[in-house]
Amino acid sequence: MKPEDFDEDELREWFERALRGSSRSDGPDRGAGGFTSDELRDALRRAGGDKTRAFDELRRAGLRRARSEFGSEALKAGRVAPCVAAGAQRGALVSLACQTDFLAVQAGFQALADELARQAVERAPADAAALLALEDSRSGRPLGDTLQRLISDSGERVALAAYQRLENQAGVVGGYVHHDAKKGALVSVTCSADAATAVAFLKQLCMHIVSAMPIQVADPRAEIPAAAVERERAVLLEQAWMRDDKLTVEKAVEAALGKGSVIAGFARFQIGK
Numbered sequence: 001m002k003p004e005d006f007d008e009d010e011l012r013e014w015f016e017r018a019l020r021g022s023s024r025s026d027g028p029d030r031g032a033g034g035f036t037s038d039e040l041r042d043a044l045r046r047a048g049g050d051k052t053r054a055f056d057e058l059r060r061a062g063l064r065r066a067r068s069e070f071g072s073e074a075l076k077a078g079r080v081a082p083c084v085a086a087g088a089q090r091g092a093l094v095s096l097a098c099q100t101d102f103l104a105v106q107a108g109f110q111a112l113a114d115e116l117a118r119q120a121v122e123r124a125p126a127d128a129a130a131l132l133a134l135e136d137s138r139s140g141r142p143l144g145d146t147l148q149r150l151i152s153d154s155g156e157r158v159a160l161a162a163y164q165r166l167e168n169q170a171g172v173v174g175g176y177v178h179h180d181a182k183k184g185a186l187v188s189v190t191c192s193a194d195a196a197t198a199v200a201f202l203k204q205l206c207m208h209i210v211s212a213m214p215i216q217v218a219d220p221r222a223e224i225p226a227a228a229v230e231r232e233r234a235v236l237l238e239q240a241w242m243r244d245d246k247l248t249v250e251k252a253v254e255a256a257l258g259k260g261s262v263i264a265g266f267a268r269f270q271i272g273k
Helices: 008-021 037-046 051-072 107-125 127-133 145-153 195-211 226-239 249-257
Strands: 077-084 092-099 158-168 171-177 181-192 244-248 262-270
Touching: 008 051, 008 262, 037 051, 077 171, 077 181, 092 107, 092 145, 092 171, 092 181, 092 262, 107 127, 107 145, 107 158, 127 145, 145 158, 158 262, 171 195, 171 249, 195 249, 195 262, 226 249, 226 262, 244 249, 249 262
Parallel strands: none
Antiparallel strands: 077 092, 092 158, 171 181, 181 262
């Protein structure tokens, strides 16, 4: 059968079967995953009728479309997810963004955010693209495929908005996410305190970072001038500690974790920012 011989229902059935799930249609002329019937037919035509090749092309196009649209209009909903490895010397924070709070509270969306954070901790990908190329432990497929299926099933734009991983073999890494799951922080502190004491304090420090809203001071690949990074680190250290305004953050860190303790890096993410 030639691509032009497929009617809209047949095109949609083929694509949805390939995704192993149904997709929501955004209107009478929308195909599965937000593609029109003409787009599905054109993909088949370019692939010479090979459905596997056409399906792969559409998945790649879907991810490119999602990333492009994310750049042109901020996604205002989503979830920030942390993960700290056993031993508290490695941790990651991810921000998974979408269009509506309705999708952000769904179990599948939350599970993807958590899986991204877990894989980031364990596999240490170089950047967000490398993270999406990693295998989803639940399906054996790339995490990017899981993201694309979520886009197709929900009809919403979804994007991995931010990712940060910290590791400190001479200290402790800790994380915190606000109760609305839209704001979170990850921090690394070099110290000699025991892990239990340090982890408890780092949660408080992350809460301070979330409320104080400093810029990220962590990833040397970030396009932030070195002078600005050091200035922001200094600003954080000199801020009044949220739990005792008679102390600066620097003094609070040393009081809790020992003299000479140093904030090695931190990241703060907020959905829509």
